[in-house]
Amino acid sequence: MTLDAYKNVTLNHHKNASYNEGAYPSSLDSVLSAKTIEDAYTTISSWKGYEATPLYHLHNLAREAGVADILYKHEGGRFGLGSFKALGGAYAVLRLLAEEVSKRTGKDISIADIQGGSYAKEVSEVTIVTATDGNHGRSVAWGCQSFGARCFIYMHAGVSKGRAKAVEDLGATVNWVDGNYDESVRQAAEDAENNGWFVVSDTSYEGYVNPPRNVMAGYTVMTNEIKEQLGSEPAPTHVFLQGGVGGLAGAMCTHLWQIFGENKPSFVIVEPDRADCLYQSGIKGEAVDVHITEETIMAGLSCGEVSNLGWEILKSGTADFLTISDDIVAPTMKLLANGSGNDVSFAAGESAVAGLAGALAALQDESIKEALGLDENSRILVFGTEGATDPAIYEELVGVAADSLAA
Template sequence: MSHHAVSPSSCLPRLYANPRADHERVYGEPERAILSRAAFEQAMAEIGAWPGYAPTPLRSLPGLAREAGIDRLWYKDESTRFAQGSFKALGGAYAVLRLLAREVTARVPGVPVTALDLVVGRYAKVTRGLTVATATDGNHGRSVAWGAQVFGCGCVVYVPAACSAGRRAAIEAYGARLVVVDGLYDDAVRQAAADAADNGWFVVSDTSYTGYMDVPRDVMQGYTVMVEEAITQLPASERPTHVFVQGGVGGLPAAVCGHLWESWGRQRPRFVVVEPHNADCLYRSAVAGRPLRSDGDLDTVMSGLACGEVSLLAWAILEQGADDFLTIPDEGAVAAMRKLAEGAHGGRPIVAGESGVAGLAGLLCAAAHEEVRLALGLVPDARVLVFGTEGATDPEVYERIVGRPPGLVMEA
């Protein structure tokens, strides 16, 4: 095992094989009511027309594939998405657009409202009177604030006390009002919902809960644009055998899982959800067979994944769509960030944020442990797709972890 640079002891993963996973199950009406190719086409047509839209690169990482003892490793690099540094730009802003279009149509009936109408302020009289609110660990709030600025409405963003100064500043740069909540991400979600109800604001959350489903569905559907890009960028004859995707509330893995399930059916890859040890609500839900809170302290370097409660919509897809649930220690994410920064993958250095590398870190941790590697079927001809969902969305935090600022890493 000497070819594994992550010392196995520092990166001991926990694996749970999902007994409800069903590769024979057809992606049916219940699933399509949440995420569908038809709704994806709509999201793609919309987002593809936004200024600055371009597919992000799918990078091959031969060096890390060798380290993991597999044939191929592809990394979807979201660090340049809409100059926001994160895939979240596809979700929050798209949900803001859909919400404003619905509200304008309700007030100006019979008129189809386009993104361009909103960007040029054709309905500014209406949109200026509307406010969206959201809770965030950073990236989702930045996306919602950007969407509110671009499409012309007010925005209030709630962040947990632990949200870094750099991430707060990035949100305020888009003109949003920032509210710091004394508590964790889940407390910020509750505060945003309560204040929105009191003030007549619209919640644009990436998590769904009882009675609140439409907007998170739009957020998740926006993410499928990234998944479809990856599908089209893969070499024609080489489909992945495995996909490792980081968890959070579940919106991202559900979007990836649902899109691949509907697109490829039984031929879809083995799907592995990766979470930090201390923020493992999806892992615990899988073990329990129903949505369950994490009882960890949610203290993790992977701050974007520090979520204690599962999105119900996401769970409806992952419950039978995800094959395995894996949790990893923070060291795994730190090691993955440093490897990408050093170019250990066999190419130009890649700047990747601490939450964005969790899928890759999960693969490397799993591959370093014979038992876990075998349980996941990570054989020498395995081909793995991971989603690098953020760059250095907080340059100071990045530099603290990697030892060099992102600008210097890029120049290397």
């Protein structure tokens, strides 16, 4: 195995001047409290088909990269939907249905009532919509199918047909939108407003917080599992987390901060340089939008607008921001498919590998490595957020079919 592909690549790094090195500030409870996180775990871990996803130690890769360990949380098998997003959208759909049916019936309807099918007729009269670049829409469509609501999923032209089909297979209707992801978000919101439908978005904006908060709460099932899986092992020193709108990164950051307090790992946000809204927000010291002119291969990360809730956490919770170019994505997918030497071999999608690619590239760049405080004692945690969610794209990039791999 050689890590030459990560040498001399284009990396941009920004150190967060507003980083809070201290203990978890309770002021962030307004974004995601321990109770909200616990409720999500209790509910989602009781769903049929629930299983903790694996946390792999990539020992061989760690040795080659010169660090103590690389931990990879592999989300490819989550609820059979291919990505961690299965945890968020479906859970937010459930909460929204309980709230809406309560309003319509004037009764206090619980999520257990909705899950048990007691209000199937009322639920079938609710229409839920969302914009997506694939994975979030699949989760929302799955939630609507499971609980019995109507569902429209908004996709922009850059979303692959394979990802659209995955959503249609779950009974949702796809509405295609001209423009990019951010425009599909706006179109979904406008149509919902005009038709009395409900948006379950993974991004929060002015005046819109509850569904994206529940989406983020759902994601923290992963950090709950990691806490269990680590047991008495040493805590990670660094987390390299890929960012789209920042919901995932915000959720992981806040929960790991709650778990480890001032001994929390150092957070590094990794984005495609073609969609670097969090990186630019870090430089500016406030949430800023970027205009996407060219789509990145990391489809799930192709977002130009930051989620308000995510930013609320990341503005002080992340130590560093990093951007990577598309050219290290396929080599990282191949590295994992080949078992990085002697480690386990598995299929990781284009957006899954961004955190790992960023970490490996940072380790090859002496000045960034030093700035991030990486050395031979570092234990790096990354989130492999999706499997081969589009098998055709996977095969084109990696050269082997995803289903030919063992794990």
